[in-house]
Amino acid sequence: MRRYFGRKIFVYVLTFFAAVTINWMIPRLMPGDPIKSRLARASLSDSAAAEALYDYFNKMFGLDQPLWQQYLNFWVSLLQGDLGISIWNFPTPVTDLIMGAVPYSLGLLLPSIVISWFVGNWFGAYAARSKWLDNTILPLGYVLTATPYMWLALLLAWSLGIVAGWFPAAGSYGLSLQPAFTWTFIASLLEHWFLPFLSLFLVALGGWAIGMRNMIIYELESEYSNYLQALGAPRRLVRRYAFRNAMLPQITGLAVQLGTVVAGALLTEIVFSYQGLGYLILQAIQNQDFFLLQGAFLFIVIGVLIANFIIDVVYVLVDPRVRVQMQGGAK
Amino acid sequence: GDTEGDGGAAGDYPRAETLYTGGTQWGPPSTWNPLDTGGHATGTVGLVYETLFLYEPQSREYIPWLAESGEWVDDTTYELKLRQGVTWSDGEDFTADDVVFTVEVGKYEASTYHNLWEWLESAEAVDDHTVRFTFSQANYAQWANWLYSNAIVPEHLWSERSEEEILTGANEDPVGTGAYLYETHDQDRQVWKKNEDWWAIEALGHEVAPTYIVDVVNTSNEAALSQVLQGNIDMNNNFLPGIAQLVQGGYQVQTYYPEEPYMIPANTAWLVPNTTKAPMDDPEFRKALSASIDMDEIVNNVYGGLVTEADPTGLLPVWEEYIDTGVVEEYATPRDPKVAKDLLKEAGYEDTDDDGFVETPDGDPIDLSLIVPSGWTDWMEAARVISESAAEVGIKVTADFPEFNALVDQRNSGEFDLVINNERQISNTPWTYYDYMFRLPIQEQQGTTNFGRYENEEIWELVGELDSIPVEDTEKIREVAGKIQRIHLEELPIIPLWYNGLWSQTNTSVWTNWPSSETDNNYLPSTWRGYFQLGGILMLTELEPAPEEE
Amino acid sequence: MTLEVSDLRVYYRTLRGDVRALDGPTFTLADGEIMGLAGESGSGKSTLSKSLIRLDGRMRYIGGDVVLDGDTVPVWDDRAMNDFRYKRISIIPQYAMSAMNPTRKIGRMIAELLESRGVRFREIRDELHRRLELVGLERDVLDRYPLELSGGMKQRTVMVISTLLNPSLLIADEVTSALDVSTQRAVAETLVEFRDREFVKSMIVVTHDISLVYQIADSIMVMYAGRLAEKAPAKTIIEMPRHPYTKMLLDSLPEVGVKYEDRRLSGIPGSPPGLLNPPQGCRFRDRCPLADEQCLEQPPFVEVESDHHVACWKAE
Amino acid sequence: MTAAQPLPDPTTAPEEPAAAAPEAPRREALYFALRNPKLIVGLTIVLLFLLVGLVVPPFLEHGPGDRYAPPLLPPSGEHWFGTTQFGQDLFTQFAYGVRATFLVGLLGGGIAAVIGMTIGFVAGYKGGWIDEVLNMLTNVVLVLPTLAVLFIIAAYVDSYSVATQSFFIGMTSWPWAARAVRSQALSLSSRDFVDLARLSGVRPWKIIVRDIAPNMSSYLFMTFILLFGGAVLAAAGLDFVGLGPSDGMSLGLIMHQAVKWGALQLGVWWWFVPPGLGITAIVGAMYIMNVGLDEVFNPKLREM
């Protein structure tokens, strides 16, 4: 078991390294210069001053050093927990910006992933082998998974937000409020949270329902189901077993889907102007803010890796097959 | 839940006393340093830190503000009398030392007004309320511009700071002289609170109406549009699509003009050809290109009438008096495809290989790329129109949409063919425009001016001359400007396209008496950086709460 | 008399028509009888055993009666069958190796199964332990997952589970095929033991290994192409088979001691007919050296001697 | 974005040994295919859109960017899908967009399929350290949040085309396919016929292509469909945030422009509803087709 996790952790570290390196490299290899753009946006009238400022910022961000040096510096400060200062939002430290955004992103992601997973699996299990449910839930599920996240978000924002006016279509909380532990604030927070959550939830829901439905059919046809039925076990028990066993592959499915859901969350945040990581990333890209981009990306990678790791552990815990195999006692 | 609740009484800021603005801040407020001209939170200059004068472009009036008056005592000496009884928000008096300190910050190389010290020799406090400036050369226009553009910072707090902190520090907890005080900020907003002890209440009888100003961070124009429509944002200063429909749609949304062009022209969008590259180095070609452009299409179809075609000189309407109409009549190239074709033909540009596009007189094919930042949808459409109309006269122009950063790179290093740009805003003098158009010498990187790399010593000298004319001497200014205009129109190194509006859409559900051509509140309705001192602050004093409904 | 099956017909529905996998066998099974059911692959052995307890999705009941201890077994009615299942008829499935839920501990699975059948697990636990011991398993298999057991252990566990409620009829479908000879023997002997201890009254042991079934069965029934060929006491079948198919089958089986050099055995030429549209008459006709005109007619399954039934015109 | 949902547990090979099934699998598959409503409906919708994308554009008078009509007209007989703020015909844009969507799906899905299948086959067939290394690679790419990576790539690659976009999408979306194919290939290569091919002196790659791949052709096809859908959705996401190809028209781009020009606020639903609907319909139909196929090839899933 230790070996197994040792291996997993190695892959994670490798992934982390690769991801962070890619993310470090790509922006720097591409045309454009973040400092120049920053200055361009400031519309300075004096070109001499602009040049002086340019040098000044270049030095400050360490962009005057050779690339390998920058790369090294990057890792050194990263290991010290220092993500640098945002160029776009100078002089705010990247960590602050991310910490400000992460709660919102997590607040969207966690509930939508978890709830959609449970509800989706539940629906899928019900749909399996029930003709009319299969014919209603399934197509709906397919339509939902095929829906681009942002389009569903747009539809919801437009229909429930703008036309019906039931929910705000943008922002994270009311403009007139300050974050505080008051009911008004929390109510406003929830109100703004609902539509983005709903759109993420719905898209993910379909996928789980379909996955579950397919898995459980296999389980219901399996030998042990047949045996139970031959011994007159009630449908309930058979389904319970099948459900549990079909859940297990869905856990790994969750790991595979995580990246997609995160991506969906980014898009949804953009549609709803929700102040999560998606918005930060978009800004960072548009402003070529290396440091913010690195930071936000790092955060996502770490998040996805941790989530994956948790899923791995959970999987080992809940599936005796894997556990037994891992102890080498296959036969 | 209902959305109205957001702006309603439930909030921490009483809706009726709060002004919601938006459209200037594109990221979370991160610095309140007035010397960081590009980055500071909206309102830092104007609401908190103030300038010595205001300049009201509509009436072309310099309004004494922190200064009571100022005058040239001789050709190279300027004496400034400061207003008495002005205090910083920490209670300290505002004095000549503050002004001297602020001006001397320019000695730092990375200061935005470092070049001031190329012709300023010294700034000294004569007494607590008098400052004398001695110049090596009197650049009247620039100096007048400086006086109303730059905010004064308190010497007693800033003098201990390091150069780095002064120039780029975040200056949390800003202490200014202005009408508002820092209240709080968050990822998506900046909140200012009214300064009850503002000097102007007593001195000038000005009182700003809103108790709170909440400037909302712009995430996207669409989001802003929603907020304006719902009355959650009272004033937005962004290009919002489809506003024409909304103004007429009974949404309580107002613009400065009730009909086309709806907005006050605020800057000129230019088509900048790279004059170091063939065939853009040929004035005749440039003129032909200019003539080919179907401006009607851009104005009416792309912008839906939200903008107007620029004057052939490119000067903004506020500088109307400096336009030499005679010169324009004589030298301007009309926008007419036929004219374009003729020009091309005369200059020897002909379609020799029958591909539908002309070649250079040497027979080289022409294939120009017009770059516009990706995502700037209105400009992208405009670029497409230009490309199409150029094709009509046989010039091959392809619209390309690189990322903004890549575009800046190409633009600054002179690697582009054609680019659209509108960097200079309304000001007190056309000099700022001509400086932008013709500045010499050309550097390897052209960061802020003369992107077309047009080298013409004669015209640059004329621009210098313009600078050294006292700002009141309109006659003289017009004369020199006329000379410049003639060369400009003859050579057309930079092609004016349209006037970009001072985008401003206001909602009248909470605040009324917004600036409008219909009323006598004619101040510029904007929170853009640099516009509070162009009258934006006075607009706030004119606002009135909307009468209670229901 | 425990089990009476008469003219049971169960077909598989397929696109191209019905596969007549079980075409009217009639036989009886006495109290305490272990009957071996032998035959080539595809002869309908599993179909017969499944029909007696649960028809799967594609099986279609066509006709025939099954009577167990005097009660009619409603094989066509899935719901009604539940009263019989496990309590009166039980099965050890063909794939006993994968018959247990891989993610449940065995003990827990048994408990849940029993409770769902309205039996208090607590009351039966001691008996369960006793029986596990009887088949040579530790109690702690109940705390293990199926994966942790060897094939033989799994097989024996399933045997114990299936017989826990003392059914009158136990069907063991190919329970030994996947095991090696020594385990095979242990399992086979356990079956006998179960009968002797009256855990089950009577038993049908399905296999294609006649020599194995000979070791334990009281009687052997041979199926061919969905029909019965012959049924007789085990010894009789081995020593005096009447049906040509049985004869040829036995002749083709090498035994320890028989060597190629000494005696060259030969198989049965040809292959069994498809059951989709089986030929009229005797289905072995094409492969039978004795076949003639008469065989165009279906031979009845008749008792030629006491306890010896054969379906062949030529059986003297 | 990766596949919308995983294929069924790959260890249960869709094609089971035909030992017990006396009917010709191919003919049977065709029989079920023709009677599977999911497959038929899905295929019909996909073909319909394909037709729109392929056949319609050449017949259109105007290009997708042409501003020739009055702005913001709601759908009418003349402008089926209405017009944009600039008087562009939305049906024209839609038709071109559908074309781009198929292109991205085919190219992006195709590239991902080629990479994923190659890696999956090689890893599954070769085993040993090659498998280990490829597995590691797969896991690394699998855990990467692909859209975020695509954002970065797309943002910094200077003006690029639909093909480039597809390339990047393909390069990042293959891992789950590689995994699925690997486990299938692994179980197939332990089948005796593979050993037999080896004993016949057939070269490894030929064994993979000629013996292993045909045995999972339906599985591969289904994998491709899911990759196709994933690529389309990913491209739509990129286009939507304005990181799409700088030339051409796509459904995501239409949505992007609709949003940029305030279609939501102005109530111009015909600007943003059809493109999303188009994507959903195409991808959804593909997925439904996929279930249909699954049922056709997988007797267990069939309902009788």
Added chain:
Amino acid sequence: MLKFDRVTKVYKVGAFGGGEFTAVREATFEVRPGEVVSLIGESGSGKSTLGKMALRIASASSGTITCDGVDVSTLRGHRQLKDYYRRVQGVFQDPFSSYNPVFKADRVFAMIRSEYHPGVSDAEWRDRVAEALKVVRLDPDQVLGKYPHQLSGGQLQRMLLARALLLDIDYLVADEVISMLDASTRIDVLNLLADLKARGMGILFVTHDLALGNYISDQTVILHKGEIVERGLTGKVFGDPRHPYTKKLFASVPQFHKKWEEVEEELRAREAADSSAQPYHLAEGQEVPSELVEVSEGHYVQPFRPRAAV
């Protein structure tokens, strides 16, 4: 001669390669031309592993396998392997999975043709195939051009043998070739193997059925948990089993005419005779040596502790 010399195979096991499992330990025996060697053992004893190693589908962890003096592990590259397979071939347990279900069954012939006889004309090839099919007593018309599922297991298995014949091989590894077949067809395949033997082919016949092994083989090797416990001339091993495991196997084989109890009785009787000290009896605490002890000429047994187990 196909010779196994102290061949060991170690597999990595555990889902993630954690442990090691020795499937075959120090196996030594040989297959001579014109001889059938049956390899008998329970499931998992390593029979197939040995077969696969001989076929170079798996590689030995230690020890050597030589074919007529050539160490098979030294065969490098496609060419040499191909040449090796020209002489040594295998047939596997499951006739159904030995055919690629998507292709026609005769593809197994086509593969041989394209790899080994690319120059042969269509007509000649057809003759050769017909010839090979005749040897295995199949009617070309009945089996050619059909899909595997349209043929019976016996037919398929015989086609595989015919395929091997097309190569004119010297050695054949027959891995449980009949265990999936019905009793009525088994014997035909078995007879066929015996015929091949008569033509001079060396056959490694893997089975777990003692009766079958006995029927055709000259030599018998009894494998238990990867180790050879007894081997020798079939007559001797069957007639006079020595190792307790071998005895146990015999006691468990179901037979027609003897019940298990009878067989056990016989063995017990022999046990008594065998209880005197023997060279292959191990003393208490003595390690099991890797060498087998020769009991009589051509009959070897692994030393064991007397009374250890039956």
